[in-house]
Amino acid sequence: MALHHSSLRFSQLLFISSFLFFGLYVCFLASPVAAQCKNPPVIFNFGDSNSDTGGLLAGLGFPVDLPNGRTFFGRSTGRLSDGRLLIDFLCQSLNASLLSPYMDSLSRSKFKNGANFAVVGSSTLPKYVPFSLNIQVMQFLHFKARTLELVTAGSGNFINDEGFRNALYMIDIGQNDLADSFSKNLTYVEVIKRIPSVITEIKNAVKTLYDHGGRKFWIHNTGPLGCLPQKLSLIQLLQKKDLDTYGCISSYNAAARLFNEALLHLCQKMKSELEDATIVHVDIFSIKYDLIANSTKYGFSNPLMACCGFGGPPYNYNIQVTCGHRGCPVCAEGSKSISWDGIHYTEAANAIIASKVLSMAYSTPLTPFDFFCRS
Numbered sequence: 001m002a003l004h005h006s007s008l009r010f011s012q013l014l015f016i017s018s019f020l021f022f023g024l025y026v027c028f029l030a031s032p033v034a035a036q037c038k039n040p041p042v043i044f045n046f047g048d049s050n051s052d053t054g055g056l057l058a059g060l061g062f063p064v065d066l067p068n069g070r071t072f073f074g075r076s077t078g079r080l081s082d083g084r085l086l087i088d089f090l091c092q093s094l095n096a097s098l099l100s101p102y103m104d105s106l107s108r109s110k111f112k113n114g115a116n117f118a119v120v121g122s123s124t125l126p127k128y129v130p131f132s133l134n135i136q137v138m139q140f141l142h143f144k145a146r147t148l149e150l151v152t153a154g155s156g157n158f159i160n161d162e163g164f165r166n167a168l169y170m171i172d173i174g175q176n177d178l179a180d181s182f183s184k185n186l187t188y189v190e191v192i193k194r195i196p197s198v199i200t201e202i203k204n205a206v207k208t209l210y211d212h213g214g215r216k217f218w219i220h221n222t223g224p225l226g227c228l229p230q231k232l233s234l235i236q237l238l239q240k241k242d243l244d245t246y247g248c249i250s251s252y253n254a255a256a257r258l259f260n261e262a263l264l265h266l267c268q269k270m271k272s273e274l275e276d277a278t279i280v281h282v283d284i285f286s287i288k289y290d291l292i293a294n295s296t297k298y299g300f301s302n303p304l305m306a307c308c309g310f311g312g313p314p315y316n317y318n319i320q321v322t323c324g325h326r327g328c329p330v331c332a333e334g335s336k337s338i339s340w341d342g343i344h345y346t347e348a349a350n351a352i353i354a355s356k357v358l359s360m361a362y363s364t365p366l367t368p369f370d371f372f373c374r375s
Contacts, residue, residue, distance in 0.1 A: 054078030083347025089354030226252030
């Protein structure tokens with residue numbers, strides 16, 4: 001009996017030690033100490049809710065209430081998470097301030113470190129609809145023109161032309177294009193036929209930014225759409241046979257993979273077409289899918305179940321009672337969950353995703369995140 005208890009204690013200590021080591025590993029990789037910036041880092045981000053740091057709230061006044069933001073900020077900031085997003089961890093790795101939403105007039109920011117144009121719900125198509133990708137790029141062009149006017153007029157503490165030229169231009173979009181197509185009950189074949197048009201819009205955005213001086217691009221592919229509790233809850237009665245080994249919707253993830261293959265091809269093609277441009281493609285899909293497939297290794301339980309949601313197992317998601325609305329419960333410890341609200345990730349999951357991004361193992365070509373501010 002004593003031997004049994006000793007073995008049990010040893011196993012518990014081993015688990016705790018492994019968990020603490022992993023936690024330190026994540027903190028180290030996301031630490032700003034690792035950055036080697038010689039110039040002040042400037043970032044312009046374009047995307048959807050995966051990187052929206054308050055654009056929906058600032059632009060439309062759409063309420064994003066607690067418990068969103070409860071973990072790190074202690075209040076809602078407009079982020080759809082309990083705390084920081086991937087982009088927040090990436091900024092902190094550079095010892096830079098978190099990006100302010102472009103439309104936030106009360107942020108007290110002069111946008112010296114860049115601006116975030118991402119807004120919840122954004123997609124590439126249709127165009128000219130707030131806040132599609134081409135609208136976000138148009139907003140940037142106005143921002144740049146107005147900023148340089150102020151610099152020319154002698155107003156200090158704004159980004160100058162060199163700052164725009166050396167900035168990093170990040171794009172993380174495409175998830176909603178796929179999700180919206182599936183939500184309209186299009187067949188798998190019909191959905192994937194739309195992918196080239198989405199890729200073309202991303203190409204147009206990069207080309208426009210390049211034509212206006214941008215040279216350094218960081219482009220995320222889309223995550224495993226079929227592993228989102230929201231999607232699983234909506235199809236669970238209809239398509240049980242379409243689930244993969246880990247319980248994700250195979251057809252949704254297959255479409256995401258095809259989109260990602262096309263995006264990688266685009267990035268590689270543009271590198272040869274755009275002189276002096278550095279274009280880095282980051283495989284977010286593989287990072288997030290690994291997180292779900294090996295959830296226990298990372299200290300998570302119920303990887304396909306929302307922390308903040310309604311309905312209980314298996315997905316804890318009800319489209320009528322979503323996170324932040326009255327009557328929607330929230331789990332006690334978000335650090336044990338991957339999914340925050342059925343669509344977006346918890347701060348704990350985002351921290352691990354950031355550590356993987358910063359490792360360079362998922363970047364093509366292998367490039368440190370701080371490459372743009374090193375010289």
